[in-house]
Amino acid sequence: MNELGELSNQLSVFRAKKGYSQAEVAKRIGVSRQTIISLEKNKYSPSLKLAFELAYLFDTGIEDIFQYNLKGED
Amino acid sequence: MNELGELSNQLSVFRAKKGYSQAEVAKRIGVSRQTIISLEKNKYSPSLKLAFELAYLFDTGIEDIFQYNLKGED
DNA sequence: TACGTATGTAATATATTTTTGACATTATGT
DNA sequence: ACATAATGTCAAAAATATATTACATACGTA
Numbered sequence: 001m002n003e004l005g006e007l008s009n010q011l012s013v014f015r016a017k018k019g020y021s022q023a024e025v026a027k028r029i030g031v032s033r034q035t036i037i038s039l040e041k042n043k044y045s046p047s048l049k050l051a052f053e054l055a056y057l058f059d060t061g062i063e064d065i066f067q068y069n070l071k072g073e074d
Numbered sequence: 075m076n077e078l079g080e081l082s083n084q085l086s087v088f089r090a091k092k093g094y095s096q097a098e099v100a101k102r103i104g105v106s107r108q109t110i111i112s113l114e115k116n117k118y119s120p121s122l123k124l125a126f127e128l129a130y131l132f133d134t135g136i137e138d139i140f141q142y143n144l145k146g147e148d
Numbered sequence: 149t150a151c152g153t154a155t156g157t158a159a160t161a162t163a164t165t166t167t168t169g170a171c172a173t174t175a176t177g178t
Numbered sequence: 179a180c181a182t183a184a185t186g187t188c189a190a191a192a193a194t195a196t197a198t199t200a201c202a203t204a205c206g207t208a
Contacts, residue, residue, distance in 0.1 A: 001103065001104045001105050001123065001124060001127065001196085002102075002103055002104040002127055004127060004130060005126065005130075007122065007123055007126070021183080021184060021185085022184075022185070022186095023183090023184075023185095029075065029076055030075045030076040031075050031166070031167085032166065032167050032168070033185090034166075034167070034168080035165080035166055035167080037185075037186070037187090038165085038166085041186090043165095044164070044165060044166095045121045045122045045123040045164085045165085046121070046122050046165080046166095047119045047120070047121060047122070047165070047166090047194080047195080048081065048119045048120050048121065048122050048124075048125045048136075048140060049075065049081055049119040049142070050075060050122075050165090050166090051122045051125075052079065052081070052140075052142035053075065053076055053078060056078060056079075056142070056144075061137060062122075062136055062137060063135060063136060063137070066122060066126075068123070068126035068130070070130075075166090095153080095154060095155085096154075096155070096156095097153090097154075097155095105196070105197085106196065106197050106198070107155090108157095108196075108197070108198080109195080109196055109197080111155075111156065111157090112195085112196085115156090117195095118194070118195060118196095119194090119195085120195075120196095121164080121165080121195070121196090124195090124196090
């Protein structure tokens, strides 16, 4: 796949706003705690479905949480 | 993972607007043609990265192409 | 008819995401 | 000092996404 951009996110910010622990987010979404940790540390790209679940939990849009920053642009 | 909603998309609509074949979309994004076919037929949830690449190709936002329709809501 | 293009299916292989479990660290409260 | 909660690391397994190849069908058109 192309690598036009780099994925980044503000998951920990949205999580802090809600006052949730990583474990609590994991439980609410129905994934493992490891998954939340890995996403916050930007280890890989989640499935679109998981991205939607997170956006829904945090009452916001996917693109408010996740950004795709095109390389070589500023 | 939770199944709060069902994923759907209008990939074929956006593709038609651009006048691209499935093969052309695949080539531009750098994935296989099978992947495009499977997504259009809603076989699985793509990675968020791929969703961003598609949105970028079609000059629109992820949530314009993909929807997460909450179950039991109308 | 024959050729090229577009879409589709199916099977198997590879890559990536997600789970599981065990353990370490730091901070807070008793 | 001890307990508990929160975050983190690591490794291996399981699940899902993606690639690859081969083949089928339909359509337009030379």
